[in-house]
Amino acid sequence: MDFQLDDDQRALRAGMRQLLEGRFSLRDATDRLDRALWRELGEAGFFSLALPEAEGGVGLGLPEAVLVFEEAGRVLLPGPAVATFLAAGVVPGAATGEAVVTAVDGALVPWLDEADVVQGEAAGAVPLRSVDPLTPLHRVPDAGGLDRGALLYAAEQLGSAVRTCETAVQYARRRKQFGQPIGAFQAVKHLCAQMLVRAELARAAVYAAAVTGDRLDASAAKLLADDAAVRNARDCLQVHGGMGFTWESDVHLHLKRAWVRAELGRSARAAEEELAEALIEAP
Numbered sequence: 001m002d003f004q005l006d007d008d009q010r011a012l013r014a015g016m017r018q019l020l021e022g023r024f025s026l027r028d029a030t031d032r033l034d035r036a037l038w039r040e041l042g043e044a045g046f047f048s049l050a051l052p053e054a055e056g057g058v059g060l061g062l063p064e065a066v067l068v069f070e071e072a073g074r075v076l077l078p079g080p081a082v083a084t085f086l087a088a089g090v091v092p093g094a095a096t097g098e099a100v101v102t103a104v105d106g107a108l109v110p111w112l113d114e115a116d117v118v119q120g121e122a123a124g125a126v127p128l129r130s131v132d133p134l135t136p137l138h139r140v141p142d143a144g145g146l147d148r149g150a151l152l153y154a155a156e157q158l159g160s161a162v163r164t165c166e167t168a169v170q171y172a173r174r175r176k177q178f179g180q181p182i183g184a185f186q187a188v189k190h191l192c193a194q195m196l197v198r199a200e201l202a203r204a205a206v207y208a209a210a211v212t213g214d215r216l217d218a219s220a221a222k223l224l225a226d227d228a229a230v231r232n233a234r235d236c237l238q239v240h241g242g243m244g245f246t247w248e249s250d251v252h253l254h255l256k257r258a259w260v261r262a263e264l265g266r267s268a269r270a271a272e273e274e275l276a277e278a279l280i281e282a283p
Contacts, residue, residue: 042097073159157225229258
């Protein structure tokens with residue numbers, strides 16, 4: 001199976017990276033949704049990417065959606081992007097970014113107070129102190145929900161894992177100790193190499209699931225991407241010598257977002273159970 005991107009896909013990824021890095025600043029982000037940015041994303045076709053052109057969309061598929069959500073994960077874009085994307089064509093205004101949509105996708109509901117539309121049963125939801133300061137959460141009494149966005153959450157986790165790997169390598173090249181860059185020390189080299197391996201494994205799984213569209217493939221991709229995002233952020237903190245867990249660096253925000261995303265869409269336990277059951281039933 002060939003996962004090499006074609007020219008159009010590379011241009012899509014580069015365009016989305018340029019838009020997000022030029023328009024969004026993680027340093028200025030708060031727990032209030034930037035509605036202007038949301039509408040700009042809508043105008044750029046972020047939410048309507050998979051809609052048919054006859055319905056005002058871009059007419060692309062799941063592989064292209066995965067690419068743009070990977071870019072959203074790189075910059076830790078706040079907001080219920082997955083739920084709004086999935087609601088495009090169903091909820092008026094979602095495709096253009098004029099409506100903010102969240103969904104009950106498991107026990108946790110992100111951005112409930114900011115959302116214009118809530119998909120799923122959120123009765124009895126109670127505010128929850130979120131470990132991620134940029135993702136307000138509510139908890140619903142009965143776990144369950146729509147469970148449709150596992151692969152897109154996995155793509156965001158992949159983007160975060162790649163970004164923390166790059167951040168660690170850049171810091172290891174720049175920071176000097178005993179007269180040489182810390183990246184020259186074998187222990188740091190090994191950490192960075194393991195981060196790259198995790199990110200590439202997750203990338204292969206996410207891209208494969210985007211091509212097949214298979215539910216089990218999406219579960220495997222979510223498992224690998226959750227693991228890569230969390231462990232890469234932890235290793236990035238270690239490369240930063242703990243400084244990354246302060247406001248001086250954004251690394252801690254990647255770790256906190258990775259923890260939250262791991263519980264959205266399809267939790268690790270649910271994905272493991274699903275894969276185990278499929279293996280047992282396999283001929």
